[in-house]
Amino acid sequence: MDLDFNGRIVAITGAATGFGQATARAFALRGARVFAADLDAAGLAETTADRPGIHATTLDLTDHDAVAAWIQGIESDAGPVGVLVNNAGGVLGRRFAPIEEASYADWRAILDVNLDAAFATAKAAVPGMKRAGTGRIVNISSGAGLRASRTGIQAYTSAKHATIGLTRQLAQELGPFGINVNAVAPGLFAVSPGTRKQWDSYGAEGQKRVIDGLALRRMGEAEDIAKAVMFFSSDLADFVTGQVLPVNGGSF
Numbered sequence: 524m525d526l527d528f529n530g531r532i533v534a535i536t537g538a539a540t541g542f543g544q545a546t547a548r549a550f551a552l553r554g555a556r557v558f559a560a561d562l563d564a565a566g567l568a569e570t571t572a573d574r575p576g577i578h579a580t581t582l583d584l585t586d587h588d589a590v591a592a593w594i595q596g597i598e599s600d601a602g603p604v605g606v607l608v609n610n611a612g613g614v615l616g617r618r619f620a621p622i623e624e625a626s627y628a629d630w631r632a633i634l635d636v637n638l639d640a641a642f643a644t645a646k647a648a649v650p651g652m653k654r655a656g657t658g659r660i661v662n663i664s665s666g667a668g669l670r671a672s673r674t675g676i677q678a679y680t681s682a683k684h685a686t687i688g689l690t691r692q693l694a695q696e697l698g699p700f701g702i703n704v705n706a707v708a709p710g711l712f713a714v715s716p717g718t719r720k721q722w723d724s725y726g727a728e729g730q731k732r733v734i735d736g737l738a739l740r741r742m743g744e745a746e747d748i749a750k751a752v753m754f755f756s757s758d759l760a761d762f763v764t765g766q767v768l769p770v771n772g773g774s775f
């Protein structure tokens with residue numbers, strides 16, 4: 524069985540690399556009209572390569588007026604957003620610093636992209652979803668949204684926990700309007716420049732320990748996250764909202 528998103532309008536952030544890129548391409552392959560946003564224009568060009576169904580916009584998600592304009596542009600080009608995937612995030616190249624040394628600037632930057640951006644995109648897309656009487660929002664949290672993070676970065680763990688809070692609260696608020704809101708919580712995937720660097724830093728022995736700790740004994744692929752996002756966006760998840768799906772190969 525495969526999923527069909529023919530004609531569905533999908534907006535996805537952080538689509539220049541990793542999960543966002545794989546998810547944008549997976550939706551487009553299944554017929555969706557995909558609107559992909561990211562800061563990274565070169566990465567977006569890779570995302571759209573050989574996938575005519577993807578329209579890319581270079582955008583800074585911390586600029587909330589630009590976010591609103593992006594969603595408005597989608598609505599006038601294609602119609603209300605049917606599926607919103609809040610994927611942009613990560614540690615933005617930051618490293619662990621003990622709390623007494625961690626800066627407010629780094630704290631703010633990580634919250635801005637991992638949490639505030641999802642608030643801004645939802646704020647912009649929900650009126651159109653309400654008018655349509657249907658919609659799906661999928662937020663990409665993390666294993667660090669359910670427990671402490673291996674990175675040790677306080678802002679990242681806090682933002683990813685808050686993403687789950689936002690998911691649960693919006694599910695309650697928007698359910699009566701036919702809008703389902705769910706979250707995916709990936710484990711560690713070496714799929715983007717930042718996470719590949721983190722993975723490489725473990726060395727062969729550390730990597731083996733991580734893989735041996737997974738029931739499925741393999742590193743995940745970006746497409747594994749795309750599949751979970753498509754599940755939440757599909758008819759299969761009609762009666763599923765406010766939920767968090769860990770996708771991590773069975774870590775314990």
Ligand SMILES: NC(=O)c1ccc[n+]([C@@H]2O[C@H](COP(=O)([O-])OP(=O)(O)OC[C@H]3O[C@@H](n4cnc5c(N)ncnc54)[C@H](O)[C@@H]3O)[C@@H](O)[C@H]2O)c1
Pocket residue numbers: 536537538539540541542543560561562563566582583584585610611612613614636637663664665666708709710711712713714715716717718
């Ligand atoms: N890879 C992992 O191991 C892992 C694990 C758990 C959760 N996640 C989460 O998955 C999501 C995707 O991560 P990833 O590892 O696929 O790749 P990534 O971290 O490289 O992707 C994030 C994307 O967001 C974009 N971005 C950052 N700031 C932005 C801004 N201000 N405006 C617009 N775009 C911006 C980046 O350019 C990048 O393309 C993130 O939310 C991350 O926290 C990743």
